Amino acid sequence: MQIGKRKQALTDEQLMSLEKPARYTGNEINMIRKDYRQTEIRFCMCFPDVYEIGMSHLGIQILYDMFNRREDTYCERVYSPWMDLDQLMREHHIPLFALESQDPVKCFDFLGITLQYEMCYTNILQILDLSEIPMLTRDRTWDDPIVIGGGPCTYNPEPIADFFDLIYIGEGELVYGDLLDCYKTCRKEGKSRQDFLRDAAGIDGIYVPSLYEICYHRDGTIKQRKALCSSAPETVKKQVVSDLSNTFYPEKPLVPYIKAVQDRVVLEVQRGCARGCRFCQAGIIYRPVRERSLEFLKDMAVKMLESTGYEEISLSSLSSSDYSKLPELVDFLIQESREKRVNISLPSLRIDAFSLDVMSKVQDVRKSSLTFAPEAGSQRMRNVINKGLTETMILNGSKEAFESGWHRVKLYFMLGLPTEKDEDIEAIAGLSNEIAACYFEMPKEKRNGRPEIVTSTSFFIPKPFTPFQWAAMNTAEEFSKKRTYLLGKIKEQLNQRSVKYNCHDAETSEIEGVLARGDRKISEVIMEAYRLGCRYDAWTEYFRMDLWEQAFKNMNIPLDFYTTRVRGDDELFPWDFIDIGVSKKFLLKEYHRALNAEITPNCFEKCSACGMGSYELGICAVNRG
C-alpha cells in the first residue's frame, strides 16, 4: 500500500532497525538522476567501506561525474553495508543494491571497485557475495556485471587478481571512455564475455588477470608470467593525466545527509610528489608531479562551494607546500572565506614560517594542533628513508609554532624501518622530549599552559614500487617489543609528562604486509578468511587475527614468506609486469643507497633519472626544458 515517490530496496521496518538508515537511501544533494532505460551502460561505482568513509573520497566523485557526463551511461554508487545490514541481508536474502535506483548491483553492466587500502580486501568479497555475483572471475557469465578494480592497491593486483575481470592501472580520468565503447561494440556484436575480456586487454592500462598464468620456482618465488593470448601484453603501462587543469573535476560534488569523514569541499592542487621518501608508495606511483593551474583551482573552489553549501574547503595533495602558487591560492581562499564565511583547512603543509603565518590566519591557534611527520627519530634513520628533514628544521619549526601560540604538536614516526637499531627507536623519545623542551625555553608569559606532544608510531610495511620492496618486515612480536621499548624510553625523558604516546595495532600491520606484497596464492587465503567471517579488517573492532591465522593454516600458506623474507636483488616480483614509469633499476639503486644511509635529492633539486622522464610530463618536462 506504500506509494513511495522513490523506490527503496529495503522496507521501512528494515531501515528503521539499522543504526544509520540514511547510509542506504541515497537522494543526496547533487545525486544524478537518469532513466537507465534511456542509457546503454549501467555502471555501479563501489568504495568497499562504510558510507561515511566512501563518501569522503574524491576519486569516486571525479569518476561519478565523468561517467554521468556520458549520455549513454548511468553511473550509480554502492558502499559496504555495515555489519547490521550485512546480517539483515543474509537473513532475508536481500541482494545488494545501488543507492540511486535502489536496483540490485547484479543487474548492472559494470561494477567498479576502488582499492584504496589493502585491509578492505575481504570487503570486496562481501560486496560480491551480497550482490550474488560469483567471487571468482572464472565463474562469471554475461548474467554478471564486469567487475573492474582501480586505485592505488591495483599496483600490486595479484592477491586479488582472481576476483576481478579487469583491473585498471593508472589515473581513472583516462581510459574508461575506450573501455565503455569497446563494451558497447562487443555487446552489439553478440561477442562472448571471454572475447570482450580479450578485446579489453588490448586497451592501454587495462589488465586482464585471467589471461595470464604464473609459474613458480620450488622456493615459492615467481619463475615466469605467461600470457595466454596474443592480445594480452607483456607489460601494462600506467595511464597518467597529462594536463590536470584540463580534465574532469566535479563542479557539483555529492553532499551526504549524514556527516561524512570529509565534510567539506576538497580541492586537489596537484598530483604526485617530488620528495622521494623511500617508504612511500604514493610518492612513486603518482609520479610525476603535476600541478593544477591557479585559475582552474580558483574557479573550481567557487563553483564547488556554491553547489554544495559546504562551510569548509580543504586543500589536498601529497605535499601542498610544494605547490608553486600556494601563496596566491591561499590569499584567494582567505578573501573568499571572509565574504562567504568558509573555513579553510590546510593539511599536509610543511611547518615553516610561511605555513605558520597562513595557518594562524585561518585557524584558531589555541584549539588546533600542528603536525610534523619526521617519520624517524635519528638523523641516520631519516637519511635511510630519504626524509629530507633535519633535527634543526624540526626544532626551529616547533619553536616558531610555540611562539605563534600553538601548544599542541602531533608527531608521526615509524617503527621497524630497515636497518633500525635500538638507538634509532630511543631517538624518537629524545626528539619528542626536545620538542617539549623548546616550549619550556620560552619565557613564562608567552606560554599557554602545558605543551601537549602526541607522539604516534605506525609500523613500517614495505610496499611494492618503493625502494624498500626488497626489505624484510618485522614480525608482530618484534613490533610489540619495539613499542614497549619506546614507551619505556619516553617514560625516562625529563618532559615525559608532556608527551603522550599512541601506537598502531601490530597484528593488523602484519596482515597488511602480506596483502601488500602478496602474489596470486594469497587470493585463496583472502577467500578463506572471508569464509571464516573476516570483514571490515580495517576496523580494529572487527579485525580478527585468529581467523586470519586460521585461514593461512587452512590454505597451507606460510605468512612469513611474504613479510620477514629479504628478497634477492634479482627476484621477479608479482607486480613487475606493471610499468609505472619509474624503473626497477632506479628503485634497486635507491634501496642500496638507503642501506648506506645516503640521501638522494628531490625532483626540484636535481633529476635522479628515475625513468619517469620518458612521459615528458609535469615536473619532468620542466626540468628538461
Add this chain to the structure above:
Amino acid sequence: MKTRIRFTKTGSAKFIGHLDLLRFFQKAVRRAKLDAAYSKGYSPHQLMSFASPLGVGLTSDGEYIDIEFHTLPDMTKEELTEWINQALTNEIFVTGIKILPEHTKSSMALLRAADYMISFQDEKTSPALLCQKFTDYVNRDEILIFKKTKRSEMTMDIKEHILCHAYDFADFSKKTGSDYPILHNEYQGCQNIYLQLTSGSSVNIRPDTVIDDFLTYTEMDRKRYSYHIHRLEMYFNDNKENKHETIGDSEIER
C-alpha cells in the same frame, strides 16, 4: 529579519535525523546564496531553529524552521519559495514563508498543538472496527498513560490533550478549522486516524505514545511498524491575537 518557513519531510528524507536536517538547512541557505544572520562569538553559526523535532521514520507536510536573515532578496513570497526550493530536494521543500515581526518568540516557544495522520497497515482489523475501538478508547473519562522521563516516572491523564480526533480527512479539516494544502504523504488507501495533540515545550504529547497506548488498551497486534505517522500541521500561539493560523500560503507540488 526573522522568518518562519514551512516545509515537507517525505520519502527517504524521513530517515534523516534532527541534527543532520539542521546541517542540511545550513548548507541549503548557503546554496541559495541567502544573506543569513550568524551568531556572534568565535565559531559563529547560522541563526535557525526548528519548531519541533520530527522523529526518524516519521513524515510531514507541516514542519517549521525559523531562520534569521540580514536581508532577503527583492522577491514576492512565491518567488522566494521557488528560489529556495531550487536549493532543496523533491522530498524536503518549502511550502510557505512568513516574515515575522522583530520581537517574535521562537516557534519552539510558541508551539501549542500539532495535527497528525496515522495510517494503519494492519489488514486484519476492518476500518469500521478500528474506528469503533478508537472511539471507545478516546471516550473514556480519563486516558491514563505511563510516562517515563530521564528524571521521573509518572502516570498522566492525556484526555484533555487529545484536542481533536477524526477518521475522515474532510471531517478532521472541519473540526480543526484548517484548510490543509496538498498532502505529500506516501501511504494511501489505508484507514487513517487523525489527531490533534497538545505540543510544545511544557506539555508535548507524542502521537506514537497515544497510538501505542491505544493498541495496548485494545489488545490489538502491536507490531512496531503496523502504522505510519504523518504530521499535517503545527499551531502557534500568536502574540497579539490569541488565535492560531496556518501559514501555508502557497501550494507547491513537485
